[in-house]
Amino acid sequence: MAPTTLKVSNRSPKKPIKKLPSSIEITDKTTVQDVKNQLAKQMGGMDPNRLGIFDTKNKILKDRLSLVSQNQEVMAGKEILVKDLGLQISWLTVFIIEYAGPIFIHLSFLLTRRYIYHDYSPLSPSQKLSMAMIVLHFIKREYETLFVHKFSLTTMPFRNIFKNSAHYWIFSGINMAYWIYSPNSYAARTSSTVNYVDAAGLVIYVFGELSNLHTHLTLSRLRSRNGTERGIPKGYGFNLVTCPNYLFELIAWTGMLLVSKSLSTVIFIILGWAQMHQWAIKKEKAYRAEFPETYKKKKYVLLPSPGAVIKALVG
Structure with missing residues (x-):
C-alpha cells in the first residue's frame, strides 16, 4: 500500500491542541500508537499517551496496536480527530x-x-x-x-x-x-x-x-x-x-x-x-x-x- 495522507483535526475546537499538524501519512503497517508517536514528535516532544485518536464518528481508536488502515471510518473519511486527554499516569x-x-x-x-x-x-x-x-x-x-x-x-x-x-x-x-x-x-x-x-x-x-x-x-x-x-x-x-x-x-x-x-x-x-x-x-x-x-x-x-x-x- 502506498502512503496515504490523512487530515488531522482537533476533536475539541474550543480547546485546540497547539502545533497539531494538519495532516499525517500512514502506510498499511501504521498502528494507532505510531500515529500518536509521530504526531507527538511533530508537536515538539509531547507525551504521545496524552493524545486520543478518534474516527470521524467520534469513536476512539482504543487499541493502540491496531492498524489505522483497517479502520473503515478513518479510511473512508481520510481524516482522524485528535484530543488532548490530559496528563497521564x-x-x-x-x-x-x-x-x-x-x-x-x-x-x-x-x-x-x-x-x-x-x-x-x-x-x-x-x-x-x-x-x-x-x-x-x-x-x-x-x-x-x-x-x-x-x-x-x-x-x-x-x-x-x-x-x-x-x-x-x-x-x-x-x-x-x-x-x-x-x-x-x-x-x-x-x-x-x-x-x-x-x-x-x-x-x-x-x-x-x-x-x-x-x-x-x-x-x-x-x-x-x-x-x-x-x-x-x-x-x-x-x-x-x-x-x-x-x-x-x-x-x-x-x-x-x-x-x-x-x-x-x-x-x-x-x-x-x-x-x-x-x-x-x-x-x-x-x-x-x-x-x-x-x-x-x-x-x-x-x-x-x-x-x-x-x-x-x-x-
Whole structure:
C-alpha cells in the first residue's frame, strides 16, 4: 500500500491542541500508537499517551496496536480527530498506589488504635483475623498488578488516581478500619478464641481469593506481555457468569464480613457490587460484539442463579 495522507483535526475546537499538524501519512503497517508517536514528535516532544485518536464518528481508536488502515471510518473519511486527554499516569502505578492505601491504613491501627479510641485493650481474635484477611487481600492485589495483569492500555488520565484511590483508601481503608478495630465493635466482643463463624468466614475467604486468582491467571494467559489482543476466557467459573473474577471477589469479601461483623464491610461490598456489575455488563456486550460467532452468551454477568450453580456442579 502506498502512503496515504490523512487530515488531522482537533476533536475539541474550543480547546485546540497547539502545533497539531494538519495532516499525517500512514502506510498499511501504521498502528494507532505510531500515529500518536509521530504526531507527538511533530508537536515538539509531547507525551504521545496524552493524545486520543478518534474516527470521524467520534469513536476512539482504543487499541493502540491496531492498524489505522483497517479502520473503515478513518479510511473512508481520510481524516482522524485528535484530543488532548490530559496528563497521564500508568495503570500499574495507579493500581499500586490505590491498593497500598488500605494495607498501610489497617496496619497503622496497630500503633494508633490506643490514641484513636483512648483504649489500651488488645485486639480480639476476630479483629486480628479481620486485619490479616484484609491486608492479605490487598497484598494479593499488588502481586497480581505486578506479575499477573496485562494491561491493554498503558496509561490513564492522572486525575483518575484520586477517584480510584479514594474508593479504596476511604471505604476499605479508613471507614472499615475505624469501625472494625473499635473496642465497641462486634468483632471486639467475640470470645478469646476464633469462633465457628470466624472459621466459616475464613474458609469462604480462602476459597474466594484462590478462585479469584485462578480466573485472573486465566485472563492473563489470553494476552501476550505488552499486547492488546483479546480472547474468550473458558474454564473454571466462566461457564457460570461473564466475570467470575468479580463473583469470587464478592465471595471473598463475604468471608471477611463474617469475621469482621461490621456494617462498614457491608457498605464496601455493596459499592463494589454496584461498580463490578456495570463492568460485567459492559464486558458481556464487548464479548458479544467482538466474537459474535464463537462467544457463548451468558445469561448472568456477575451473580448466577442457584439453578445455574447446581447445573454446573452436576455437569
